[in-house]
Amino acid sequence: MASKRFLYINRKAPHGTVYALESLEVVLIGAAFEQDVSLAFIDDGVYQLMRNQDTTAIGSKNFSPTYKALGDYDVSKIYVEQESLETRGLSKDDLMPLTYEDEDDDWAEKDSIHIVSGAELAEIIEQQDVILNF
Template sequence: MSDTQAGEGGNSKVRRFMFVNRKAPYGTIYALEALEVVLIGAAFDQDVSLVFVDDGVYQLKKGQQTKDIGQKNFSPTYRALGDYDIEKLYVERESLQARGLAPDDLLVPVRVLGSAELGVLMEEQDVVLSF
């Protein structure tokens, strides 16, 4: 697709893109449409990371069963991100703890960082897309 040409054309400009997810899935569409941006962004050979803070950590909760609310369960897509060479997934420790969750409750391996470390990582980006 023509969208990906910049990524394939030897574009030397590699920027650090961070996608910040702070909203829970299903109640609003932000989580799903953020994921759609991430998947397209993967074709551009940028330095991509995903961050989950606040209710955004619920996007990664294991065992999502959406049949009875009539929505598609898009959570398996997070497990497929590795196939798109997106491997930097960060979760804020304080957000997990505040929700009584542990890394074992998440459906994909992530790096758990404290707010201070995550704050540093956020500062090191070039482009931050928040959904």
């Protein structure tokens, strides 16, 4: 079966609605299908990758550590929109580090997160076969 390019676009905050959690569940299940997978985080979706999340006060599950497993699932292309970060007074330092081991480079540990402009993200979107918006 030919592989397709899947892009998951995450647009919502990690809590308040269930979209972020259930999007991550699709990504993890989808990883078993050996497709070409990318993730994009835009608008409030950038909050999904904030470091040091603590959900104790709202009583919902803190699923943010799961993002760190994405590299082990061969999900290593994670795009975060620059403008969405800036609008919210955030920078890459506010995000948790996400890495993967590059099998083509002696398993060197590399950064999965790429900060891209909206225009660059538009080009990435243009290259996809399947786009899932959550």
